[in-house]
Amino acid sequence: MAAVQTEAQTLIPTGTWVVDPVHSSIRFDVVETDSMMKSISGRFTDFEGSVEGGEEQSARGVVHTPSVLTDNEQRDAHLRSNDLLGTDRYPEIRFESSRIEHIEGDRHTIAGELTVKEVAIPVELEAKYQATGTDADGVEKTLFRVQGDIEWGPTRVEITADITAVRQ
Numbered sequence: 001m002a003a004v005q006t007e008a009q010t011l012i013p014t015g016t017w018v019v020d021p022v023h024s025s026i027r028f029d030v031v032e033t034d035s036m037m038k039s040i041s042g043r044f045t046d047f048e049g050s051v052e053g054g055e056e057q058s059a060r061g062v063v064h065t066p067s068v069l070t071d072n073e074q075r076d077a078h079l080r081s082n083d084l085l086g087t088d089r090y091p092e093i094r095f096e097s098s099r100i101e102h103i104e105g106d107r108h109t110i111a112g113e114l115t116v117k118e119v120a121i122p123v124e125l126e127a128k129y130q131a132t133g134t135d136a137d138g139v140e141k142t143l144f145r146v147q148g149d150i151e152w153g154p155t156r157v158e159i160t161a162d163i164t165a166v167r168q
Contacts, residue, residue, distance in 0.1 A: 011100055011108040012053030013132050013142055017165035019049040019061065020141070024165075026063060029158040033151070042070035042079070049095075051165055053142075057100040059110060063093040090117045106130070114150060121150050125159075140167040 026047055030040040049061030065087040068079050080087040097112035108127040113120040125148035132142040146161040 009102050010053060010055070010057055011102070011110070011127050011129050011144060012051045012057050012059075012165070013167075014054035015052075016168040017051045017053060017142055018168055019047070019051075020164045020166050021047060023141075024161070024163045026159070026161045028160070031156045031158065033154055033156050039155070040070055040075065040079075042068055042076075044068055049163075049165075051163075057097075059095070059097040059100065059112070061095045063095075065091055065093055086117060095123075100127075110146065116150075116152070121152075123148055123150055141165065142167075 024047075025043060027043045028041070029038055031038050044063045044065075044067050046064040046067035047061060049059065051057070051059045065085045066080060068076060068085065068087075070076055070079065079085055082089070094115040095112055096115075097110050099109075099111040101109050101111075103109055106129040108129065110125045110127050112123060112125075114123045115121070125146050127144055127146045130143040130145065132140070134140050141164050143162075143164050146163060147159065149156050149158045
């Protein structure tokens with residue numbers, strides 16, 4: 001991919017971009033807040049999203065909760081159970097931005113709501129613009145990394161999303 005990295009005042013170049021799930025990932029680490037010990041690392045394999053670039057930037061996405069994987073079948077089943085994600089009743093985690101602002105250099109803040117089990121949680125995420133370019137097939141893509149965390153019960157969930165989005 002021929003890529004150009006610039007000091008981006010906007011996280012997302014002008015236009016509509018759709019997340020490419022084949023070249024993107026959404027990962028998480030769960031940290032027990034009492035002991036500060038990491039107890040689970042995992043990822044979601046089924047998700048979708050879109051971003052609007054330019055002056056009025058926005059981002060939205062959906063994670064399909066049954067796709068949670070930690071590489072341990074017993075733990076995955078527990079995460080999908082009603083004790084935790086309740087994937088039968090709550091098959092999606094949703095995110096909708098309310099504000100995207102430039103901090104400095106290639107760093108941005110994305111504020112919005114993450115809705116888990118029908119409970120909206122306000123979040124502020126850090127985003128780092130990585131590049132925009134055209135791949136060998138002539139497809140224009142933009143890349144950025146988003147990181148943040150939420151308090152969920154007695155745990156902190158640290159989220160990292162490496163996003164490749166394709167211009168529509």
